Amino acid sequence: MRTVLPALVFGLLWLTACSGPQGNTSSKADRQLAQNPDVLAIVGGNPFTVEDFERQYIRSVGSEEAAADDSMGAYVDFLERYVNFRLKVRAAEALGLRDDATINQEIKTYRQQLARPYLLESEVLEPLMRELYARKQELVNASHIMARLPET
Numbered sequence: 001m002r003t004v005l006p007a008l009v010f011g012l013l014w015l016t017a018c019s020g021p022q023g024n025t026s027s028k029a030d031r032q033l034a035q036n037p038d039v040l041a042i043v044g045g046n047p048f049t050v051e052d053f054e055r056q057y058i059r060s061v062g063s064e065e066a067a068a069d070d071s072m073g074a075y076v077d078f079l080e081r082y083v084n085f086r087l088k089v090r091a092a093e094a095l096g097l098r099d100d101a102t103i104n105q106e107i108k109t110y111r112q113q114l115a116r117p118y119l120l121e122s123e124v125l126e127p128l129m130r131e132l133y134a135r136k137q138e139l140v141n142a143s144h145i146m147a148r149l150p151e152t
Contacts, residue, residue, distance in 0.1 A: 036049075038050045038051070040052075040053055040079065041079070041083050043083060043086040043087060043090070044086070044087075044090045048082075048083070048086070053079065053082075054067075056078075056082060057075065057078050060078065
């Protein structure tokens with residue numbers, strides 16, 4: 001994935017130009033980006049490096065093999081969505097939404113809703129699939145039976 005660095009930097013610069021305040025860029029962030037080629041973005045004063053990008057991207061697609069097969073467009077799209085996500089999180093924290101009881105309850109509900117299918121699959125369906133697979137190994141689908149008989 002290190003070969004995608006130049007295109008990601010280009011994509012990041014495009015993102016900054018399109019989504020940031022017109023003409024107002026942080027000189028500290030510009031210096032950090034210029035001094036360290038591994039920094040792809042500065043989100044809220046925190047650098048987002050190539051290693052961070054690779055780790056988050058692999059996590060989102062499931063495996064290194066899947067990440068290696070993706071196109072440059074997928075990398076740039078992920079970078080854009082990730083930076084937007086981090087900016088939204090910072091804005092929510094600035095508004096004090098971390099301590100909002102309604103939002104915390106909603107998050108708890110989402111976690112429970114997401115956990116049910118996972119638990120159902122891992123606790124119920126997976127053992128059933130393993131048992132079915134084991135039975136399938138023992139089954140013989142014979143349409144005829146051949147037996148050697150003595151000549152007499």
